[in-house]
Amino acid sequence: MPLLRFDLIEGRTDAEIETLLDAAHRAMLDAFGVPERDRYQIVQEHKPSRVRIEDTGLDIPRTDKVVIVSVTTRPRSVEQKQAFYRLLCEALKEHCGMAASDVMVNFVTNTDADWSFGEGEAQFLTGRLGGKGPN
Template identity: 30%
Template sequence: MPLARISVSQETTAEALRAISDTVYESMVTVANVPANDKFQILSRHAKGELVYPEQGFLGVNYSDNIVFIQITWNEGRSTEVKKAFYRAIADGIQAKTGLRKEDIIINLVEVQRENWSFGNGDMPFAPV
């Protein structure tokens, strides 16, 4: 039940954005055990200066104007090992498909309880019992 928000530079091509989107979804399914067809994403392009990052770098990583921000809200409960493998699959996949640098792939997970989702009609499909 993830919701992914993917923010890129307005210079990012449609093909590259599609590859990023597909890589995030494929990594969810193959690494994080997300059900097939559970693909909810918000893709956003931003003008120069709207994606802000530390020009001096952070934690030994230096960034470029090709930075990609990926924020995923999903259910809590996945292990640290799964999360590490998930981050790696996304970074490796995006680099392989687009040529973007792994250093420019920022990923943030927001974990929520299952009852915090409604997929339409105002229904709570995973209400606590």
């Protein structure tokens, strides 16, 4: 936890997607301080005609390498979110050659009761995952 969902225009190789996921994971580790094995990522690829990502009038150029990253997580501070935006763009540029203009991020915040990692229980509530806290 957090759960990261990536919406991409189809056409990347498996190796490119793996590199993208690894870079995003490093950014998440640095921004949120979660454990290394706290890795939940889902990629959804779309035909180009199925994706419209404009710029809300900000004149942000987009290419076919654009990615939308949806982060579902427990509450995070403004500083953590801003660090994630920056670190993600830096990692994707360094490891994937992606421009920051091709990275859009959305946070969806929920509570400890909204997470079950399996076995029919809410591990944050039962204390198996440390209960309430920043991770």
